[in-house]
Amino acid sequence: MVSLVAQSPSGLPAQNPKPTKPLLRRSTLSGTIRKREDAGLDSDILSAPCSPVKRPRVTFNPDVEEKVMEEYSPKLRSLESVRGEVKRAIDAHGRGDSEGYDIIKDIFAPRKEDDEREDQGDIRQYLLALSSNAALLNRGCSGLVGAMLACEWMGRDEGFVKAYVQFLGSLASAQGLYVGSVLGMLVGNFSGVRMSSGRLRGYPTVNREQLTSRIHVALKYLLRLIPSASSTLSPIISSKFPSSDDPKKVHVVYIENLTRLTEYAPELKSDIFALITDRLVKIDVQMQVDLDDLDDGVGAAIVQALTLQPTREVDLDGEDSDSDADSVTSDESLDNDSKRIREVQGNVEKMDAILDLLFTIYDPYFSDPHSLEAASMFETLLGHFTHIILPTYHSRHAQFLLFHFAQKAEHLVDQFAGTCVQLAFQSGRPAILRQSSSSYLASFVARGAHVPAHVVRTVFELIGSHLDHIRAENEPTCRGPDLQRYSTFYAMTQALLYIFCFRWRDLLASDEVLDENDDSFPAGDLNWTPGIKDTLSRTIYSKLNPLKICSPPIVSEFAKIARHLRFMYVYSLLETNKRIRLSQFASGRSNGALRDTGNGGNSESWHQLDGYFPFDPYQLPVSRRWVDPDYVQWKGIPGLDGKEDDDESGDEDEDEDVEVEEDTATDEDGDE
Structure with missing residues (x-):
């Protein structure tokens, strides 16, 4: 039988061996419990005492659930442990040691298609840890912040998305220098999210509407958390607006997202609608210049072709495809004239789709043309007319928003005609604007089917008197x-x-x-x-x-x-x-x-x-x-x-x- 008596290094028995045995027993037992708890094991299965002298008879309890024990994995690390790692990595980065900092950056880096690595199981833990340490993410950590803003977050599970949105709020609140970057990242998706963003490996598929909704949830949360962010958001919206060369789908999706933004940020409504009108007028003028540059017959043929085959719906369901006519211009098999015609046709379709969308957006405001809502929106439209449309020579179609909605009620007819009269007669205004106002007044009165006869006579008399x-x-x-x-x-x-x-x-x-049916008329x-x-x-x-x-x-x-x-x-x-x-x-x-x-x-x-x-x-x-x-x-x-x-x-x-x-x-x- 093996002796448990402790000996001295010289081989002689120690003077006081009695406490050694129970101390060893307690130490062995507690050490076993700690290791198993760290591995995620249930401590209930350790309820039987251990004895090196007499082994108990082994029995199996049928009510105990059988589990396969897994090896220790970083997925199971505690949040406190990850928080400590993140803080140490950021502090070390500030001292010039960026090894741990770069590892954390890599965790949030988007995975390439040929990357076989599994998604980091503890990425959410790192996200929560960084939210807790947002105050440490100063300008020196811009690389890490940039990686996090570029990470694939929209297509993950609901829990991660919620944690990510909260991180954005913590970052923007703690470090004001990143507010513009955060808002810019979100608005950058207004032109359309890729379906691949909702098809991440290891996660359920997320459709385009869900992806878009998550962007607006994040924006709404940030604007409520930081009300002053609205002033930062307005110029970002302008800078991210699609260029006139971008295809129809990009413009339509961006404007739809701007309209959705006005629902929870009404303070931006005026700026947003003015921006849309301004860009619409620019596209309108360019389209008209392009048509004028073509032979009259070619321009008429383009409009005729679109009239015979109008396309009202914009394809948003394809895998990042673009069915617009302007995308065809890249076909090298086309000669320069054909490319030019396709390009002009694409611009006409783009203008048509944008205006159709704007008519749809504005129309609910005038469901009751006598309401305060209609009055407010018409004032907005009149402001756009005075400051954006009127000074733009050869605007061809944008002004028809005023033409249509001004005829919703007689008092709106009077209001628009009165505005044109005032602008035309106002001394001190540039002559070119007074002339343009006269043209708008005459054209509206002449072409407006719902302009009453007494308004025609009144306008005629006012102009005559002047x-x-x-x-x-x-x-x-x-x-x-x-x-x-x-x-x-x-x-x-x-x-x-x-x-x-x-x-x-x-x-x-x-x-x-x-x-007039009389043959002798008059x-x-x-x-x-x-x-x-x-x-x-x-x-x-x-x-x-x-x-x-x-x-x-x-x-x-x-x-x-x-x-x-x-x-x-x-x-x-x-x-x-x-x-x-x-x-x-x-x-x-x-x-x-x-x-x-x-x-x-x-x-x-x-x-x-x-x-x-x-x-x-x-x-x-x-x-x-x-x-x-x-x-x-x-x-x-x-x-x-x-x-x-x-x-x-x-x-x-x-x-x-x-x-x-x-x-x-x-x-x-x-x-x-």
Whole structure:
């Protein structure tokens, strides 16, 4: 039998051997318990006492659950242990020893497709530990913070996502220098998340909508935790907005996410809608420039092709594919002209999709046009019109948001028309903005199907009264027609001519009965609203001679209609004007007038107004569904349509984009 008596190093028995045996027993037992508890074992199975002298008989309890013991694994490390490791690694990094720091960075690094390593089982523990030590993540730890912001977090389990969002909050609260980076990372996903982000190895698949929702959950949490973050977020949203060259899908998804953001950050709503309008106008102008650069037939063919095959839905379900037409331009098999056409077609589709989305976004606000919500949103739209749309020359479609929603109720019609009147008549404003305001006013009144007749008459009278004032003030010193000197007068006169061409029926006296089906129409002189004819006569036959300056196609159409309706005969004046050279009266003082684009300063057209009217026929095939019910198409006059007038002026501009007759032809065909 083995002796348990302790001996001294010399081999002699020790003086006091009695405590040795029980001490050894207690030490062995407690050491076994500690090791098993650290390994995650249940201490209940150690309830039987151990004795080296007598071994108890082995029995099996059928109620005890059998477990397979695993080796020690880092997955089972306590949170306190990981916190200590993280703190030590950060402190060492500050002293120049980055070994542990780099190991932690690598834990959060995205795994490459060919990386066979399993996902780090304790990554959540490290995430929680870093949240606890967020105050230590100063500027010197930007590399680690960058790795964490770039990590694959959206596609993991709910517990990890929650912990990650809380980490973002802790980081932004403790270290303000990272607020912009955190917000930028989240907004960077507004252009669309990749489906691969929701297909991480070892985790259930997360669909695109869930991924997007997690981004907004994080943003909402941060904005509530740090209210001042809104001021930081606004410029980030602007800087992350897709460029004009990005495809349709990217723009649509980004705008949808911005709209979703306004639901929980209403303080950003005004900035967000203004940003969308600003970028929309830029795309609109570029699209129009591209169309103008193409041959007229090619541009018309593009619009016609899109009209025949409109695509309302934007594909968001494919695996990061892009079905837009602009993506086809990379095909090397296409020649340069074909690529250019595909590119323009893609831009038209993009503009169409964005506007259709914006009509959809704004429409619920006007479900009750008399509500405070509608009034507030219309004020927002008017602000966009005044500061973004109006100063942009040749905006072609963005303004139709105002055109549509202004006609939701008569008081909104009055409000928009009144804004245009105020801007057109306001002295001190640049002449080019006053001219543009006159064009918007005339075009809205002429083309708005829900603009009441009394509003047409009121606007006509207001413009006429203002023209009388300008004429009386300038006629005594006038030498002859001069666009630079009297640009506002000519712009307002052209507005009256345009309104007359489209809405002459509303300028008749209220007791006038029309029968346009009568073959002899008009059978006699029509009864006009008092003052209408006198106002136009004084204006047209003044020394300022507006019919020489106004756009020739509009003057020609007015002359034909006015003679046919026995309203006014101006062909004698037009013949006289053929002998007048505008260059002899030009003051040489440029004030930015909207002039007809001629071939240089020696061309007569250089001294004439451009026939730009912003609500000319709407060309975008999908979004036009919002506009068509509000739009006045050209209605021919019995006995005049299709007849060539031998007396009309031959000094006409052939530009079909501004010619009233060209518009009437396309209106009747319903293609524009």
